[in-house]
Amino acid sequence: MARIPRWADLVLVPLISLLLAGIISALVILAIGQSPKEALTTMVTGAVGSSYAWGYTLYYATSFMFTGLAVTVAFHGSLFNIGGEGQAQLGGLGVALVCLAVPWPHWTLALPMAMIAGALFGAAWAAIPAYLQARRGSHIVITTIMFNYIGAALIVYLLVNVLRPPGQMDPATARFPSGAALPTLHDLPLLGLIFDKKIPANVTLFVALIACWLVWLLLWRTRLGYEIRAFGRSEPAARYAGISPFRVTMLAMLISGALAGLMSINNVMGESGRLLQNSSEGAGFIGIAVALMGRNHPIGVFLAAILFGILYQGGAEIGLWTSIPIELRTVVQGLVILFTGALDHMVRMMLGVFFRPRRIEVA
Amino acid sequence: MKGGIAAGRQETAAPLAIELRGISKAFGTVQANKDISIQVAKGTIHGIIGENGAGKSTLMSILYGFYKADSGDILINGTPTTIPDSQAAIRAGIGMVFQHFKLVQNFSVLENVILGAEDGALLRPSLAKARKVLADLAREYELEVHPDAVIEELSVGHQQRVEILKALYRHADILILDEPTGVLTPAEADHLFRILRNLKEQGKTVVLITHKLREIMEITDTVSVMRRGEMTATVRTAETSPEQLAELMVGRKVLLHVPKGTAKPGRRVLEIKDLRVRDVDGVERLKGIDLSIRAGEILGIAGVAGNGQTELLQVLGGITQGTGTVILNDKSLDLTGKSSDGQSRRRDGISHVPEDRQHLGMIMDFTAWENVAFGYHNDPAYQKNRWLMDNGAILEDTKGKMERFDVRPPIPTLQAKSFSGGNQQKIILAREIERNPDLLLVGQPTRGVDIGAIEFIHKRIVALRDSGKAVLLVSVELDEIMSLSDRIAVMFDGHLMGIGPAESATQVGLGCLMAGLGGADTRAMSGWDISAAADEQRLSTGTRG
Numbered sequence: 001m002a003r004i005p006r007w008a009d010l011v012l013v014p015l016i017s018l019l020l021a022g023i024i025s026a027l028v029i030l031a032i033g034q035s036p037k038e039a040l041t042t043m044v045t046g047a048v049g050s051s052y053a054w055g056y057t058l059y060y061a062t063s064f065m066f067t068g069l070a071v072t073v074a075f076h077g078s079l080f081n082i083g084g085e086g087q088a089q090l091g092g093l094g095v096a097l098v099c100l101a102v103p104w105p106h107w108t109l110a111l112p113m114a115m116i117a118g119a120l121f122g123a124a125w126a127a128i129p130a131y132l133q134a135r136r137g138s139h140i141v142i143t144t145i146m147f148n149y150i151g152a153a154l155i156v157y158l159l160v161n162v163l164r165p166p167g168q169m170d171p172a173t174a175r176f177p178s179g180a181a182l183p184t185l186h187d188l189p190l191l192g193l194i195f196d197k198k199i200p201a202n203v204t205l206f207v208a209l210i211a212c213w214l215v216w217l218l219l220w221r222t223r224l225g226y227e228i229r230a231f232g233r234s235e236p237a238a239r240y241a242g243i244s245p246f247r248v249t250m251l252a253m254l255i256s257g258a259l260a261g262l263m264s265i266n267n268v269m270g271e272s273g274r275l276l277q278n279s280s281e282g283a284g285f286i287g288i289a290v291a292l293m294g295r296n297h298p299i300g301v302f303l304a305a306i307l308f309g310i311l312y313q314g315g316a317e318i319g320l321w322t323s324i325p326i327e328l329r330t331v332v333q334g335l336v337i338l339f340t341g342a343l344d345h346m347v348r349m350m351l352g353v354f355f356r357p358r359r360i361e362v363a
Numbered sequence: 364m365k366g367g368i369a370a371g372r373q374e375t376a377a378p379l380a381i382e383l384r385g386i387s388k389a390f391g392t393v394q395a396n397k398d399i400s401i402q403v404a405k406g407t408i409h410g411i412i413g414e415n416g417a418g419k420s421t422l423m424s425i426l427y428g429f430y431k432a433d434s435g436d437i438l439i440n441g442t443p444t445t446i447p448d449s450q451a452a453i454r455a456g457i458g459m460v461f462q463h464f465k466l467v468q469n470f471s472v473l474e475n476v477i478l479g480a481e482d483g484a485l486l487r488p489s490l491a492k493a494r495k496v497l498a499d500l501a502r503e504y505e506l507e508v509h510p511d512a513v514i515e516e517l518s519v520g521h522q523q524r525v526e527i528l529k530a531l532y533r534h535a536d537i538l539i540l541d542e543p544t545g546v547l548t549p550a551e552a553d554h555l556f557r558i559l560r561n562l563k564e565q566g567k568t569v570v571l572i573t574h575k576l577r578e579i580m581e582i583t584d585t586v587s588v589m590r591r592g593e594m595t596a597t598v599r600t601a602e603t604s605p606e607q608l609a610e611l612m613v614g615r616k617v618l619l620h621v622p623k624g625t626a627k628p629g630r631r632v633l634e635i636k637d638l639r640v641r642d643v644d645g646v647e648r649l650k651g652i653d654l655s656i657r658a659g660e661i662l663g664i665a666g667v668a669g670n671g672q673t674e675l676l677q678v679l680g681g682i683t684q685g686t687g688t689v690i691l692n693d694k695s696l697d698l699t700g701k702s703s704d705g706q707s708r709r710r711d712g713i714s715h716v717p718e719d720r721q722h723l724g725m726i727m728d729f730t731a732w733e734n735v736a737f738g739y740h741n742d743p744a745y746q747k748n749r750w751l752m753d754n755g756a757i758l759e760d761t762k763g764k765m766e767r768f769d770v771r772p773p774i775p776t777l778q779a780k781s782f783s784g785g786n787q788q789k790i791i792l793a794r795e796i797e798r799n800p801d802l803l804l805v806g807q808p809t810r811g812v813d814i815g816a817i818e819f820i821h822k823r824i825v826a827l828r829d830s831g832k833a834v835l836l837v838s839v840e841l842d843e844i845m846s847l848s849d850r851i852a853v854m855f856d857g858h859l860m861g862i863g864p865a866e867s868a869t870q871v872g873l874g875c876l877m878a879g880l881g882g883a884d885t886r887a888m889s890g891w892d893i894s895a896a897a898d899e900q901r902l903s904t905g906t907r908g
Contacts, residue, residue, distance in 0.1 A: 221751045226733070226740050233726045239682050240715070240723040241738035242705025 004348060004355045014293065014340055016347050018307075021335040028331055034324045046317025047310040055185060055199025056316075059271065061309030062201065063280075065208040066263035067287025068294060068301040069215045070122075070256045074140075075296050076219055077252035078232035083129060083144030084260040085284025086151030087122040091261025092268040093155060094121030096163070096173050096275035104179035107203075111182065114265050115207070122261015123254040125151055130253030134246045140253070148284070156277055163275070173275040182270040202270035208305075211259065212298040218255070219298075228252045260284060286312075286333070292341035304340075311336060377404040379441060380537050380568035381426070386435035388421055395421040396432070397592045403537075403585075405440075408559060408569040410579040410600070413589030414612055414785075414813030419572045422589070423539050427459045428452040439537070458530025460540045464522050468515040472508050472525050473497070476532050493532065500531050504561040505554070520551030527558065538562060539570045544578060545811075548667045549841070549874065556582050574612075574813065576605040577842075588612055613815040621821040624829070626849040629658035632833035633679075633802050638687035640674040648674040649685065650857035656802070661824065661834040663848030663865070665841060665873050671857040672837045673718060676806045679835070680715035681708035682723070692801055705738060714795035718806030718837065720784070724791045727780040731770070732761040734779050735794050764793035769819060785816030792820060796827055803827055806837045821847060841873060855879040855897075863891030 004012075026036035047057050067084040074081035081087075094117035104110035129143035159171040168174070182202045186195040195201070219225040231238040231248040238245060268279050286308055293307070294300025315329025339347075381403040388396040395418045403409040413419045424430045426437065428446040437444050439455045446452050452459070466475050473493050481489045494510050501507045508517070508524050517525070523543060530538055540559075544552040559569050559582060571583060579586050580600060587597040588611040595611050610616050633656040640649035649671045656662045664672050678685040681704045689696040691711055697703045708715070717723040725734045736745055736757045744760075747753040761775040768789045770782070779787055788808065795803065805824060809817040824847060828834050838844050844851055845868060852862040853876035860876040867889045875884050881897035 217751070221754070223740050223746075223752055226736070226752065230726050230729070230737065233728050234722060236682075236719075237723050237726055237737075240680065240705055240717055241740075242681060242707070242709065244704065 004351050008351055008355065009348065010295075012351060013344050013347050016351070017339040017344050018336065020343075020347070021332070021339040024335050024339075025328075025332045028335075029324060029328065032324070034322070038322055039318055039324055039328070042318050042321050043310075043314030046321070047314035051195050052197045052199060053313065053317075055195050055197070055201045057306070057309040057313040058185070058201040058205055059199070059266070059309075060283075060312045061305045062205045062208045062266045063263050063283040064286050064290045064305035064308050064312075065212060065302060066259050066266070067280075067283050068290030068305050069211055069287075069298065070259035070263075070284075071287045071291035072294070072296045072298065072301055073215060073219070073228070073259060074252050074256035075291060076225075076232045077228040077248055078235075079130075079133070079249065079252055079256070080141050081126065081144055081253065081256045081260075082141055082288065083126060083147045083151075083257070083284070084263075084287045085280050085282070086144070086148035087125045087257040087260035088263045088280035088284050089151050089155050089278070090125040091118035091122035092264035092275050092279040093158065094118045094261065095264045095268045096176070099176040099180040099269060100173060103177045106179055107182050110180040111203070111207075111265065111269075114180070114269050115262060118261040118264050119258035120261070122264075123258040126253045126257025126260070127250070130250050130257075133253075134249040152278065155275075155279075159275065159277060171277055176269065176273050180269060181273060182265070184270075200271045202266065204266035204270050207262070207265065209302075211262065212302050215259070216298040224248075224251060260287070289333070289337040289341055292337070308333070308336075377407075379403065379438070380405040380407075381570070382438040382441075383422075383426070384436040384438070386422065386425060386432045386437075388418075388425060388430060388432050394592050396425070399435070399589075399592075399594045401587055401594060401597065403568060403570060405568055406563060406566045407584040408563050408571060408582055410583035410586040411570060411572045411589060412574060412576070412579050412586055412608060412612060414574060414815065417589040417612070417813075418592040419589055420541060421592075423459070423541060423570070423572060426452065427457060427539065453533050453535070456534060456536040458527075458533060458535025458538045460523065460526040460530065460538065460543060462542045462545060464526050466514045466522060466525060469513060471511050471513055472517075472528075473510045475514060475525055476510075476529050480533055496532055497528060500528055503565065504531075504558050506531075506558055518551070519546045520548070520554065523547070523551075523555065524558070535567075537568045537570065539572070541572045542574070543571070544573070544575065550878075552578075576608055576814075579608065580605055590614055609814055613813075615815075620846045621818065621825055623825045623847075626660050626828065627831075628660045628849070629831060631655050632658050632692060633835070634688075634690040636688040636690075638675070638678065638685055638689060640671075640678050640683055640685040642674070648857050649678065651687070652857075652859055654852055654859065654862060656833040656835060658801075658833055659828055659831045660849045661828050661836055661847055663844040663851045664835065664837045664854055665844045665851055666839070666854035666877055668839045670854045670877075672854055673806070674857075675854070676715065676718060676804050676835075676837055679708070679713065679802075680717065680804055681705040681713075682717075706741065709738060709798070712801035713804060714798050714800035714802070715804040716788075716791050716795050716806060716808060717804075718810070720787055720791060720810075725779045725787060728778060730776050730778055731765070731782070731790055732758045732775040734790055735761040735764060735775075737794070739794070739798070764790070764797060767797075768793040768823070783813065784811040785813045785820075788812050788820060789816065792823055796823060799830075800832065802833045802835065804835050804837075807839065808836070809838075809840070809843060841870060841877075845870070845873075853877055858896055859894060860897045861885060861888075861891050861893040863888055867891065 029036045029039050047053050067088060070084050071081055095114045098114045098117040099110060125147060129140050129147055132138040132143050133140040156171065163173045164171060165174040182204065184199055184202045185191045186197060186199055219229060227243045227248050230241060231243055231245060235245060263283060264279060268275050290301055290304040290308055294304035311333055315332060318324050318328060319326025379402050383399060383401045386396050386399040399422060411419050421430065425432045428448045428451055437446060444455050446455065473490050477489045477493045497510050506524050506528055508521050514522060543555060547555060562569055573579060583600045585597060586600050588595045588608060590612060635652055635654050638649055638652040639647060642648050652675065666672055674683060677683040684699045684703055686698060689698060721727055745753055745757050758775050765773040770786050770789045808820050824834060836847055845865060848865045851865050851868050853860045853873055855877060856879060860879060869888055872884045872888045875882055876897060879897060881893050885893050
């Protein structure tokens with residue numbers, strides 16, 4: 001196998017993959033008889049063209065950072081946590097319960113408690129598949145997928161039968177007290193000068209950034225992170241080193257679930273102000289792509305989350321302002337995942353040809 | 364550069380099967396082959412010997428069309444030939460038997476032989492033809508394999524025969540074997556050598572790549588020595604000696620046997636009574652072992668791989684669980700409960716250099732410094748505070764270890780997989796020996812390790828013994844067991860067949876015990892305690908006595 005320089009691997013490969021995804025997307029748009037140029041312009045201005053656009057892009061990116069980190073932590077322990085979606089929704093339940101429990105005087109008090117509850121609920125939802133994997137060998141991919149459905153059904157049941165206030169028609173909780181409302185970037189001093197309109201991006205962004213840093217610390221600076229990485233690379237070697245597979249599997253999945261659960265302070269507490277059905281809106285799945293593209297490194301996850309934030313927000317704008325259906329957003333995302341996640345090896349091989357030292361034919 | 368020795372000239376009359384002229388090949392900045400010229404006469408067995416990473420395999424891969432040389436010419440049977448791929452190599456009459464076999468595990472022997480060499484769309488005629496050819500080949504070369512046997516049910520030795528049959532079925536006149544005996548028992552290796560001699564008698568040319576000097580001396584006619592990508596010498600085997608070859612390989616004089624003083628055994632460090640281990644399928648692998656090791660003593664466990672040695676190391680190292688009694692320093696070890704893991708064993712004073720370096724001993728994707736902390740990552744010296752590890756301290760420790768154990772290159776941030784086998788082993792040894800354990804478990808310390816490093820590793824193990832520590836050595840290399848051990852125990856089918864002093868052990872006697880047999884040769888070893896089971900087995904099977 002040809003090797004390519006590290007900078008090319010980190011910078012060139014994702015860029016070329018993105019470009020390829022873009023080209024194919026353009027062809028798809030052409031094929032349905034629309035203008036790719038118009039789509040691109042709408043998408044770029046709609047996602048990054050104004051501070052208002054950024055306010056949405058960053059909101060989505062915040063969610064994707066949490067779910068991306070969740071996948072990353074589990075992945076280093078060679079556990080493929082597909083259950084971010086369910087864990088995030090359960091996290092939302094925890095957040096909602098805390099927010100509705102008392103009339104919060106100020107968000108600075110509500111936020112830490114909501115974070116704890118969201119993380120705990122998310123972790124608890126990951127704990128069952130983790131235990132089944134660690135003790136029974138039930139494959140975590142299968143169990144976490146199933147737990148997404150169980151989680152979604154459980155939330156619907158609770159919203160319809162338990163949490164819905166009397167007299168309300170739609171299956172949702174009551175609105176959270178105003179003291180539990182998180183300030184948006186517009187509400188914050190200084191940042192308010194940049195973000196001059198009502199936007200959904202809120203202080204959770206900073207929690208996500210801190211989470212990126214903490215995950216980096218965890219994985220590369222703590223004993224637990226060392227054990228997770230060692231276990232993920234080789235289970236027999238981990239046993240040799242006296243690392244308990246059960247302990248590592250449980251802890252990696254609990255942290256992963258907690259991170260996914262934390263996402264709901266962004267959407268449930270920060271944006272909608274009440275718990276709705278399907279509150280995670282697919283962010284759990286996008287987290288997989290974000291982790292893949294971000295190479296399971298917190299910095300990569302941060303950048304990939306921004307990119308997917310752009311795609312998500314830009315895609316919505318396309319649906320809003322052009323006659324291109326909003327489903328195209330899914331197509332573009334799918335292509336980006338395909339090229340950056342599944343096919344980046346192909347790009348690497350193509351680049352390998354360019355970086356290979358010259359060869360002389362044998363006479 | 365010809366290393367001071369005149370390259371042995373082939374008789375001008377003997378036609379050449381292979382001639383390489385000035386082959387060079389670089390991977391990036393690494394020059395794997397530097398201007399290599401070699402002549403192999405038809406109908407001879409030619410050995411290519413060199414340390415790991417000397418460029419032997421690269422050279423043969425060029426010959427087999429896996430790599431393209433940067434420069435140089437290949438002549439097969441006197442005609443210049445280009446070999447762009449393995450198909451071209453096969454057409455040129457070259458067959459290759461790789462170290463790791465390329466067989467479809469759930470196919471039969473016949474199906475594997477015709478795979479890629481089918482005559483048409485229908486299999487039946489090809490299979491019928493192959494069956495006949497195989498029968499002929501088997502008669503001619505002692506290459507008996509049942510044609511309908513499924514590969515995964517065959518022993519390693521038989522699988523190798525299938526690889527040779529594959530090559531011969533494709534009309535190979537030149538057979539290249541890459542480290543063929545690494546996976547074979549001594550008996551299987553003997554059989555392989557008989558096959559190779561038969562091939563030679565029928566006019567085939569054999570190229571044998573190995574790093575084992577004894578094989579070279581035993582079977583080859585001529586031998587080429589490679590060092591750091593260069594061909595340092597080509598000599599007639601009859602005119603050389605193992606010592607001279609070793610010196611040519613390493614570039615300096617090498618001690619093939621480590622000088623060691625007499626052991627001064629002290630107090631009993633380890634005592635094992637009726638130790639039993641079952642594998643995941645519930646099969647008993649260790650069937651009641653009793654032995655003890657004293658301080659300042661190396662106990663070597665000889666035996667053909669797979670007779671319970673691995674399980675013995677693993678249960679003592681805390682990787683698997685077992686039943687029975689293990690007493691270390693007057694303290695009974697937990698064999699099943701909470702403190703039967705590797706961390707507890709390390710705390711109890713056991714260090715473990717595992718047999719499988721790449722899958723157990725290290726994490727190949729981790730850096731050297733991360734691997735130095737492996738298993739000792741809870742060491743307070745490696746912590747910055749309650750929460751964070753002190754990576755800087757580990758890095759510093761690694762630098763020191765690399766210097767003291769002569770790890771090359773001494774770069775702690777390099778990934779483990781970037782080091783040669785010998786240097787990986789030195790990293791593990793540094794990690795385990797410098798913990799100053801009461802008991803060191805060592806499995807296959809020099810497997811896949813080049814000859815220069817073997818000497819170093821042996822010296823370190825002896826030095827640990829001399830500092831009053833107990834060493835349990837497991838190796839399938841009988842030479843290594845005999846030269847390092849103070850006492851030797853032989854394992855067969857999960858039992859100890861015999862145990863006794865190394866001085867009186869003989870190769871023949873150990874060989875019998877390794878096959879599970881007793882008899883006169885074993886009783887001739889004075890001071891040896893031979894298991895009754897060994898003699899019983901001998902009577903029941905009635906083999907030579």
